[in-house]
Amino acid sequence: PAQQEDPDPKKKTLVVLGTGWGSVSLLKKLDTENYNVIVISPRNYFLFTPLLPSCTTGTIEHRSIMEPIRNFLRHKKAAVKYYEAEATKIDYEKKMVYIKDESEVKGNVSATEVPFDMLVVGVGAENATFGIPGVRENGCFLKEVPDAQKIRKRIMDCVETATFKDQSPEEIKRLLHMVVVGGGPTGVEFAGELQDFFEHDLRKWIPEIANNFHVTLVEALPSVLPSFSKNLIDYTEQTFKEETIEIRTKTMVKNVTEKYIEAEFTDASGKKQLEQIPYGLLVWATGNALRPVVKDLMSQIPAQKDSRRGLAVNEYLVVKGTENIWAVGDCAVANYAPTAQVAAQEGAFLARLFNQMAKTEQIELELAKLSDDQSKAPKEARDQIFNTMKDLQKRLRRVKQMGPFEYSHQGSLAYIGSEKAVADISWLTGNLATGGQLTYVFWRSAYLSMCFSSKCSSYEVKLVGG
Numbered sequence: 001p002a003q004q005e006d007p008d009p010k011k012k013t014l015v016v017l018g019t020g021w022g023s024v025s026l027l028k029k030l031d032t033e034n035y036n037v038i039v040i041s042p043r044n045y046f047l048f049t050p051l052l053p054s055c056t057t058g059t060i061e062h063r064s065i066m067e068p069i070r071n072f073l074r075h076k077k078a079a080v081k082y083y084e085a086e087a088t089k090i091d092y093e094k095k096m097v098y099i100k101d102e103s104e105v106k107g108n109v110s111a112t113e114v115p116f117d118m119l120v121v122g123v124g125a126e127n128a129t130f131g132i133p134g135v136r137e138n139g140c141f142l143k144e145v146p147d148a149q150k151i152r153k154r155i156m157d158c159v160e161t162a163t164f165k166d167q168s169p170e171e172i173k174r175l176l177h178m179v180v181v182g183g184g185p186t187g188v189e190f191a192g193e194l195q196d197f198f199e200h201d202l203r204k205w206i207p208e209i210a211n212n213f214h215v216t217l218v219e220a221l222p223s224v225l226p227s228f229s230k231n232l233i234d235y236t237e238q239t240f241k242e243e244t245i246e247i248r249t250k251t252m253v254k255n256v257t258e259k260y261i262e263a264e265f266t267d268a269s270g271k272k273q274l275e276q277i278p279y280g281l282l283v284w285a286t287g288n289a290l291r292p293v294v295k296d297l298m299s300q301i302p303a304q305k306d307s308r309r310g311l312a313v314n315e316y317l318v319v320k321g322t323e324n325i326w327a328v329g330d331c332a333v334a335n336y337a338p339t340a341q342v343a344a345q346e347g348a349f350l351a352r353l354f355n356q357m358a359k360t361e362q363i364e365l366e367l368a369k370l371s372d373d374q375s376k377a378p379k380e381a382r383d384q385i386f387n388t389m390k391d392l393q394k395r396l397r398r399v400k401q402m403g404p405f406e407y408s409h410q411g412s413l414a415y416i417g418s419e420k421a422v423a424d425i426s427w428l429t430g431n432l433a434t435g436g437q438l439t440y441v442f443w444r445s446a447y448l449s450m451c452f453s454s455k456c457s458s459y460e461v462k463l464v465g466g
């Protein structure tokens with residue numbers, strides 16, 4: 001196992017921000033012997049996000065989708081340093097990352113700086129709220145393990161409060177109204193899991209709530225799952241209808257208070273109306289927004305001026321306008337959807353790139369040395385040196401031949417409740433859009449097998465829906 005050591009002055013320092021899909025995939029394939037590798041992230045574990053919605057209802061225990069980063073890193077050939085901290089600022093000119101320990105326990109030092117030669121930004125994204133008032137104060141997000149735990153607690157609290165002595169019928173109805181805002185995959189999967197929880201457990205445990213427990217999915221666009229095929233959207237909407245999950249499309253939430261949301265919708269006559277929708281639990285799943293540290297970095301680089309959704313990168317994932325900063329995953333803009341599948345492939349690409357860069361440097365050093373030797377060597381030895389150099393140059397050309405990043409889409413999978421899933425998968429022979437229980441078996445086995453192998457620190461990202 002690797003030991004913590006002082007940085008080797010002969011090696012470049014590679015700082016990796018984040019322990020999510022992008023960064024961990026990079027670390028997995030990176031030959032850590034070539035660099036002084038430092039990982040900085042406030043989360044000391046990797047999180048298998050596709051199964052997070054299942055944690056909100058206890059179908060899956062959260063520990064089984066977390067992999068401690070220390071356990072992962074100790075299997076690397078050369079030691080990797082890890083600091084549990086947030087990068088608060090990246091100074092591009094000074095090649096410095098400023099970090100802060102935001103955890104509960106703090107030592108005498110809780111903020112410091114880390115210099116880098118090479119930097120990989122894999123900090124993911126924040127939850128988007130579009131500045132809608134009241135969302136942060138009253139809603140629950142679904143991005144991290146504490147979010148799932150909070151939702152789990154809230155569901156039960158709403159149910160117990162609804163059954164409190166002398167509660168009015170109107171208040172019972174409000175408390176048992178579970179509202180999900182955002183009809184993307186996160187919102188759809190959570191709504192499905194929640195309805196399952198009600199059907200499989202809550203209905204049996206507390207029969208008196210059966211008539212009032214109600215899940216509503218609110219979406220601003222005309223349909224849910226806009227990135228899926230039309231027939232899968234129809235299938236999802238039909239399944240939700242059977243599960244009695246109400247879908248409110250073309251309904252845009254504008255304001256959130258402690259007990260109701262205000263949403264704008266267009267009525268039958270085409271007029272815009274504002275409606276108050278009371279809720280007990282509000283889960284907010286309207287996608288991604290930029291993290292402040294990313295926004296700040298973008299403001300330092302003129303070439304990033306027109307980028308809005310994240311760090312614009314070139315085809316080698318280099319942050320445009322820089323030479324020594326790369327970005328992966330949800331914080332990078334490379335014209336792909338912000339999914340685990342993309343982040344993991346980008347991370348693996350960077351590992352190959354960095355491994356090759358190290359090899360190139362090593363060969364170039366050897367060549368420089370040989371060239372020096374050759375000039376000093378006696379005539380009879382020069383031919384042999386010349387031949388060795390020719391071989392090395394051939395190797396160098398081979399090593400340098402690395403094409404740009406190309407994303408290979410393995411398909412999209414989403415769980416929609418009632419043991420059904422939808423899958424948009426491109427096979428060699430064409431596209432397959434499928435939904436139903438068999439797809440669910442596929443969804444579950446694909447994810448569970450990845451999850452279990454991840455526990456052995458050797459997960460493979462073969463099929464992650466996106």
Ligand code: FAD
Nearest residue numbers: 018019020021022049050087124329330339340341465466
């Ligand atoms: P993340 O995985 O979010 O990791 C970001 C890392 O950066 C974290 O470790 C975080 O702690 C760290 N960090 C944050 N701020 C800082 C900072 N200031 N300094 C240092 N580190 C920082 N995608 C799919 O393809 N298929 C799915 O089925 C799927 N299901 C999903 C289900 C849910 C509920 C959610 C929320 C997402 C799902 N996704 C899915 C999307 C997928 O999880 C993301 O696209 C993916 O996590 C992006 O990877 P990333 O490495 O960019 O960021």
Ligand code: NAD
Nearest residue numbers: 182183184185186219220252253286287338413414465466
């Ligand atoms: P998303 O961006 O895919 O969807 C958010 C939805 O919220 C949009 O449809 C948007 O129209 C809606 N919305 C925004 N503001 C609204 C408002 N004020 N009122 C009502 N609706 C509003 O977000 P997500 O579902 O969190 O997904 C984020 C990323 O993660 C996506 O790239 C997604 O593909 C990926 N993901 C994939 C899976 C999967 O493949 N199973 C699961 C979860 C997430």
